[in-house]
Amino acid sequence: NAGVTQTPKFRILKIGQSMTLQCTQDMNHNYMYWYRQDPGMGLKLIYYSVGAGITDKGEVPNGYNVSRSTTEDFPLRLELAAPSQTSVYFCASSYSKGREGYTFGSGTRLTVV
Amino acid sequence: AQSVTQLDSHVSVSEGTPVLLRCNYSSSYSPSLFWYVQHPNKGLQLLLKYTSAATLVKGINGFEAEFKKSETSFHLTKPSAHMSDAAEYFCVQMDSSYKLIFGSGTRLLVRP
Numbered sequence: 414n415a416g417v418t419q420t421p422k423f424r425i426l427k428i429g430q431s432m433t434l435q436c437t438q439d440m441n442h443n444y445m446y447w448y449r450q451d452p453g454m455g456l457k458l459i460y461y462s463v464g465a466g467i468t469d470k471g472e473v474p475n476g477y478n479v480s481r482s483t484t485e486d487f488p489l490r491l492e493l494a495a496p497s498q499t500s501v502y503f504c505a506s507s508y509s510k511g512r513e514g515y516t517f518g519s520g521t522r523l524t525v526v
Numbered sequence: 527a528q529s530v531t532q533l534d535s536h537v538s539v540s541e542g543t544p545v546l547l548r549c550n551y552s553s554s555y556s557p558s559l560f561w562y563v564q565h566p567n568k569g570l571q572l573l574l575k576y577t578s579a580a581t582l583v584k585g586i587n588g589f590e591a592e593f594k595k596s597e598t599s600f601h602l603t604k605p606s607a608h609m610s611d612a613a614e615y616f617c618v619q620m621d622s623s624y625k626l627i628f629g630s631g632t633r634l635l636v637r638p
Binding site (some may be wrong): 446453454455456458461471503511512514517518519 | 530535558560562567568569570571572575577616618620625628629630631
């Protein structure tokens with residue numbers, strides 16, 4: 414049982430480049446989330462999804478896009494990367510509304526230069 | 527707006543001594559509260575959760591937390607620190623729309 418799997422683990426982008434951070438879960442969770450973690454800070458919600466075909470903005474959605482075509486996958490797209498997007502990105506999933514807690518992936522460390 | 531305050535950014539203890547990581551939440555209703563641990567270069571792991579049941583919550587690896595509504599606190603404790611406990615700890619509150627609000631984290635250092 415893999416849980417939440419994120420790829421890649423590390424990536425360096427040049428300003429203006431685009432990339433997709435992949436996230437997949439095998440727990441049949443309906444709810445999935447993308448967070449970013451900046452140094453010395455807690456996690457901030459970028460986007461979330463309550464099921465296939467349904468996505469919504471979180472606290473810091475600017476510069477990102479998501480899609481949810483299947484229950485398992487929730488990719489995060491960065492268009493026109495900027496230095497401010499240098500961060501560690503975490504994908505998470507939960508059963509229903511998450512009152513039992515979320516399961517987090519191991520993160521993607523992204524540097525934009 | 528709801529917020530979570532972790533009162534110490536860093537806590538340093540000696541191995542074998544008690545651990546106390548402090549957290550205050552802000553909420554007008556009975557919240558769902560969590561403690562997560564993050565080891566270096568790892569994802570977040572759920573330590574324990576409070577969801578309106580017993581006020582003293584036991585988690586993994588000997589950690590526990592007490593929900594005190596009168597003090598709006600949810601402090602994390604462990605009787606005896608182990609070297610493997612060195613990590614970043616996050617106090618987290620679930621808001622009324624079921625989204626997580628994270629504290630800024632407390633880095634625990636355990637001295638041999």
